[in-house]
Amino acid sequence: MTAHDPSLARPNAPVTTYRYDAFDAAFVRERVAEFREQVRRRLEGKLTEDEFRPFRLMNGLYLQLHAYMLRVAIPYGTLTALQMRRLADIADKYDRGYGHFTTRQNLQYNWPKLVDTPDILEALAEVEMHAIQTSGNCIRNVTADHFSGVAPDEIEDPRPTAEFLRQWSSAHPEFSFLPRKFKIAVTGAAQDRAAIMVHDIGLAIVKNDAGEIGYKVVVGGGLGRSPFIGKVIRDFAPRADLLAYLEAIMRVYNRFGRRDNKYKARIKILVHEKGIDEVRAAVEAEFAAMDRSVFAYDPAEFDRIAAFFAPPPYETLPADSQKLRAARVEHPAFGNFVEVNVAPHKIPGYAVVTVSLKPIGGIPGDATSAQMRALAEASERFGFGELRVSHEQNIILPHVKQDDLFDLWKLLDAAGLATANAGLVSDIISCPGLDYCSLATARSIPIAQAISKRFSDLSRQRRIGKLGIKISGCINACGHHHVGAIGILGLEKKGQESYQITLGGDPTFSASIGEILGPGVTAEQAPDVIEHLVDFYLAERHEGETFIETWRRIGHARFKDVLRREGEDGADI
Amino acid sequence: MPALKHPQILLASNLTDGEVVFLGPSGWERDHVKARVAHDKDEAAALEAFGKAEIAANRVVDVYLADVAVGADGVPAPLHYREKMRVKGPSVRLDLGKQAAGGA
Ligand code: HEM
Ligand code: SF4
Numbered sequence: 001m002t003a004h005d006p007s008l009a010r011p012n013a014p015v016t017t018y019r020y021d022a023f024d025a026a027f028v029r030e031r032v033a034e035f036r037e038q039v040r041r042r043l044e045g046k047l048t049e050d051e052f053r054p055f056r057l058m059n060g061l062y063l064q065l066h067a068y069m070l071r072v073a074i075p076y077g078t079l080t081a082l083q084m085r086r087l088a089d090i091a092d093k094y095d096r097g098y099g100h101f102t103t104r105q106n107l108q109y110n111w112p113k114l115v116d117t118p119d120i121l122e123a124l125a126e127v128e129m130h131a132i133q134t135s136g137n138c139i140r141n142v143t144a145d146h147f148s149g150v151a152p153d154e155i156e157d158p159r160p161t162a163e164f165l166r167q168w169s170s171a172h173p174e175f176s177f178l179p180r181k182f183k184i185a186v187t188g189a190a191q192d193r194a195a196i197m198v199h200d201i202g203l204a205i206v207k208n209d210a211g212e213i214g215y216k217v218v219v220g221g222g223l224g225r226s227p228f229i230g231k232v233i234r235d236f237a238p239r240a241d242l243l244a245y246l247e248a249i250m251r252v253y254n255r256f257g258r259r260d261n262k263y264k265a266r267i268k269i270l271v272h273e274k275g276i277d278e279v280r281a282a283v284e285a286e287f288a289a290m291d292r293s294v295f296a297y298d299p300a301e302f303d304r305i306a307a308f309f310a311p312p313p314y315e316t317l318p319a320d321s322q323k324l325r326a327a328r329v330e331h332p333a334f335g336n337f338v339e340v341n342v343a344p345h346k347i348p349g350y351a352v353v354t355v356s357l358k359p360i361g362g363i364p365g366d367a368t369s370a371q372m373r374a375l376a377e378a379s380e381r382f383g384f385g386e387l388r389v390s391h392e393q394n395i396i397l398p399h400v401k402q403d404d405l406f407d408l409w410k411l412l413d414a415a416g417l418a419t420a421n422a423g424l425v426s427d428i429i430s431c432p433g434l435d436y437c438s439l440a441t442a443r444s445i446p447i448a449q450a451i452s453k454r455f456s457d458l459s460r461q462r463r464i465g466k467l468g469i470k471i472s473g474c475i476n477a478c479g480h481h482h483v484g485a486i487g488i489l490g491l492e493k494k495g496q497e498s499y500q501i502t503l504g505g506d507p508t509f510s511a512s513i514g515e516i517l518g519p520g521v522t523a524e525q526a527p528d529v530i531e532h533l534v535d536f537y538l539a540e541r542h543e544g545e546t547f548i549e550t551w552r553r554i555g556h557a558r559f560k561d562v563l564r565r566e567g568e569d570g571a572d573i
Numbered sequence: 574m575p576a577l578k579h580p581q582i583l584l585a586s587n588l589t590d591g592e593v594v595f596l597g598p599s600g601w602e603r604d605h606v607k608a609r610v611a612h613d614k615d616e617a618a619a620l621e622a623f624g625k626a627e628i629a630a631n632r633v634v635d636v637y638l639a640d641v642a643v644g645a646d647g648v649p650a651p652l653h654y655r656e657k658m659r660v661k662g663p664s665v666r667l668d669l670g671k672q673a674a675g676g677a
Contacts, residue, residue: 042588049588049634065593065659066591066592111669114590435663435665
């Protein structure tokens with residue numbers, strides 16, 4: 001059985017996603033067979049854990065606090081209904097009936113058994129999925145704007161570029177043992193929804209004065225222990241040069257990146273220590289000297305890939321749906337959903353829907369297998385069978401007819417997926433923290449749940465407006481806390497879980513790293529502190545200002561002052 | 574007998590399914606209630622040595638000692654919140670992990 005099996009084909013199977021060719025399929029199948037053999041040898045005692053660990057990590061298998069964890073790659077977050085169903089089936093058969101969608105647009109299973117992992121990988125391979133390069137010091141899953149191909153502010157769909165990079169970076173012999181992991185994100189829009197400024201390499205598709213499409217290349221961003229905003233290394237790299245230019249960056253990093261200290265091994269440290277000018281000079285020298293013929297750009301190949309992402313067969317529709325207008329008036333809950341979770345689409349009569357995986361009091365990013373199936377069904381009935389995972393840990397249905405929104409909402413509501421909070425204060429990004437993660441220093445999910453419950457009133461949330469809270473359970477920053485308008489970092493202080501709060505982080509083109517508010521707070525205090533900050537913002541904001549805009553205008557010190565007054569002498573906040 | 578600051582138990586992850594296991598009187602146990610408690614450094618070293626051999630025998634991975642307090646009933650309870658979590662399961666999903674079976 002393969003994904004091309006006609007018996008699996010659906011009348012409205014998506015036409016806008018990449019399909020494996022014979023080479024891809026054979027490569028993934030070989031890797032599964034290889035891993036099956038490695039697992040067998042491990043279980044027979046022929047491989048020690050030290051020998052086996054690199055093999056399991058190459059296949060996305062970690063050992064966590066309570067069990068193994070398998071990280072499945074979702075290239076640039078794009079999924080078909082068929083794949084989503086398969087993820088649900090795997091969750092039921094080999095895991096505990098749910099999966100966790102991550103800030104890297106991947107999916108993690110929290111309870112797989114080592115012995116079952118080869119079967120899971122085989123089940124994934126049947127639907128053109130795998131876990132390759134989801135771990136280790138290689139180029140990881142390339143991420144992209146979750147509104148790719150449908151955003152009205154888009155210069156070009158970033159997915160063909162991301163797919164081009166995926167093919168270039170997969171099993172790249174020179175870059176399989178980099179000093180450290182490497183993350184690339186691509187956006188093609190005027191507004192950055194892919195957080196490209198905080199990736200090792202961020203690419204923004206741009207048009208130059210001559211009207212040619214190319215890339216602004218940003219390098220050296222990253223979060224973790226030492227967060228940095230990336231720097232522009234090239235304002236414009238023509239598409240024809242992209243692979244060669246990235247190859248040149250990778251070579252310079254591979255040569256000069258530090259290998260003596262894992263905490264200083266990311267390219268952000270190289271850029272920080274040498275300065276962007278020196279790194280740029282080295283990259284340009286490499287670029288000029290290297291044999292570029294091997295990376296010669298083949299426009300036909302790019303077009304071939306781009307054709308996979310061609311628009312689905314949209315209908316010609318009026319820009320405004322009467323049906324939608326009537327339903328909004330008649331059903332206020334639906335009206336709120338449309339106001340908050342539905343974004344404009346570049347094609348008249350269509351809409352982009354964000355399905356929140358953040359029910360009030362829920363676990364951010366978790367979806368049950370029943371919910372995954374409901375999402376698959378929703379995408380088939382109302383969205384050409386295509387879904388996206390956003391780095392905000394939500395699911396996107398990118399092509400829904402406005403006329404269908406009400407029926408879609410009913411389907412989502414029945415599955416517990418209609419929370420109207422996209423982008424609001426309860427749409428919290430949270431890593432698994434100490435509830436699952438063996439590296440964590442504190443829990444993060446319960447903090448997210450407590451804050452979400454505190455702000456459970458959705459109309460109050462709408463009054464507060466766009467506000468990103470992001471929580472990580474340790475300095476590795478998987479929950480992006482550095483770039484949260486309100487960031488929360490779980491730490492251990494004197495044997496207790498303690499939470500450090502930062503303000504003013506921004507993951508978009510205007511990127512900034514949040515500033516620390518003061519001493520850490522306890523888990524119990526966290527919701528109060530957040531509420532005080534929000535109340536202060538509400539009192540101070542000018543008409544139409546978001547939290548971060550108010551914070552930027554009036555300054556960090558004023559926010560800090562509020563808290564100092566709240567706690568007696570500020571000692572415990 | 575060199576004293577320990579706190580009594581200790583030995584934890585590991587089971588190789589085939591990754592579940593947390595505890596060294597008991599006669600092998601690995603899935604319930605920490607049955608964990609063997611080391612009261613001095615020699616006993617702790619013996620637990621550790623056993624753990625190393627078990628790693629070599631490919632039965633478990635990630636073996637380490639954790640501090641506990643021993644209750645009046647003789648049951649060891651981890652002192653640090655990380656291991657408190659490991660003996661039960663995720664604090665946000667009481668239906669998962671060891672606690673789901675009504676154990677911890
Ligand atoms: C087995 C669980 C995990 C492990 C062992 C792990 C490990 C790490 C480590 C060591 C770093 C720091 C890298 C560095 O800056 O040098 C990191 C960063 C990061 N991880 Fe994770 N992580 C895990 C789960 C997750 C999850 C669940 C997500 C998404 C929800 C995630 C997304 C990220 C992101 C976005 C960063 C950002 C920092 C950056 O590299 O710029 N990770 N992770
Ligand atoms: S931030 Fe820390 S606790 Fe959270 S997933 Fe990453 S490594 Fe684990």
